[in-house]
Amino acid sequence: MKVASVEAIPVSYQEPTDHNRFRSVCLVKITDRDGRVGWGESCAYFPEATLATARIIEGLAPIVIGRNPLHTEAIWHDLKQHSWWYGTGAGIASIAISGIDIALWDLKGKQLGVSVLDLLGGPVRDTLPAIASLHGTDASIDKMAEEIAAHTATGLHGAKVGFGKAGNANLGFDEARDLEFVDKVQAAMGPGKDLMIDLGVKNFWDVPTAIRRARAFEERNVAWLEEPLGHDDPSGYAALRAASGIRIAYGEREWNAVGVQRIVQSGTVDVIGLDPGRVEGITGFRKAAEICALNRRQANAHNFSTAIVGAASQALSFASPACYLLELQPVYGPAQSDLVDRPIWHRDGSVNRPEGPGLGIEINEDLVQSARMDR
The missing domain is CATH 3.20.20.120 (Enolase-like C-terminal domain)
Structure with missing residues (x-):
């Protein structure tokens, strides 16, 4: 049940509704000890901010690894407390915490077999x-x-x-x-x-x-x-x-x-x-x-x-x-x-209403790997 790993994956993609400009976000992949995976997203949008967000997520990962994904509220508070200096009230820490938190909710739903909506x-x-x-x-x-x-x-x-x-x-x-x-x-x-x-x-x-x-x-x-x-x-x-x-x-x-x-x-x-x-x-x-x-x-x-x-x-x-x-x-x-x-x-x-456990989606990891900014 406990978290085994937290991976920050900065990606870049073209956005057709924004004049086909490239946007950047940092995806978050959290895996538990049984191999279940939750996915989240940190919306930094700019390349330099996305790469910085990835480093912050990596720095926050030890706070999450070994924890019970069902304890989203407790982990959320611990992440905020840890980032007190560079995230008090505002800042890129909030973006990093966002991706981790979304992934934990997705993983929690998959562990329990229920949707995030439920x-x-x-x-x-x-x-x-x-x-x-x-x-x-x-x-x-x-x-x-x-x-x-x-x-x-x-x-x-x-x-x-x-x-x-x-x-x-x-x-x-x-x-x-x-x-x-x-x-x-x-x-x-x-x-x-x-x-x-x-x-x-x-x-x-x-x-x-x-x-x-x-x-x-x-x-x-x-x-x-x-x-x-x-x-x-x-x-x-x-x-x-x-x-x-x-x-x-x-x-x-x-x-x-x-x-x-x-x-x-x-x-x-x-x-x-x-x-x-x-x-x-x-x-x-x-x-x-x-x-x-x-x-x-x-x-x-x-x-x-x-x-x-x-x-x-x-x-x-x-x-x-x-x-x-x-x-x-x-x-x-x-x-x-x-x-x-x-x-x-x-x-x-x-x-349409969400269906399936967690966020109700399965991720195309081949596409994720092809869009990575750090490789």
Whole structure:
């Protein structure tokens, strides 16, 4: 039953929904003494951060080896306590702990023969609506609107579109172009489909700009506006909240439940993004989502990585009262479609429920080895 080994595996892959750019994450493989394996993922995204995360995981491994995988909470606390100097409150330690924790939950489920969803207490809803999550990358607004509408025509309930991303879309900079984009996408999708706007790090708006833009988006029934003032601007978000009724989203760059509690208590956020590969794993996500639920805020899994984080997001979103929907990348690459035997997907706009022990997935280790960054 006890953990025999912890392996950090930094990998790189092309992401079709991010203009085919290469992304990097660190996978975590934890094996018990009977040969059962749990898999996790640390979402560092950049090569140097991924390699650094791998070294931290290797440094944390002695805390996990020899332990009972059923004791996820105790191990999680020990990992946090050990990393007190380089991980207090924030930092790459949280990303490393995330991958270890997800792998332990997967292994725990496999040892017990039950799903992570059941370990979390079971589903709190029968169905989980799905939306498309993608970046705007093309110079042609008409082409982007056509592509987004094609995705939502499969039953997806709407689309969250990233502005300021790689490619030639040039969204989030020129107000007239952005409003044309919103109008044409909504017209192409048709009634009953939500549109969410997610500002990128290249989009730098001051508070008056954010207020003006938010009011224009609100008039067009944009479902929420994400990170219009970045991830940390308490006074700016307070001013935006007072001046506009649009739903405000941010939080995916928080490292843990303490950070989520801080922004929830500010009263300036309606939708809190949570990434299980960053927010200290399934254990950390669960704690953060509970804060959202207790404060009547929506939590939203930042499911924009490999199929491992996808499976964790799937289980957590079904289990959390704060999660009302799940983002899905509408175009899968090998990191989503080929990495596992049963990638998360939807049927007529509803996410399939997890099946099987642990995360309910088996990993294509040949693909993992071919994507390694350290060999």
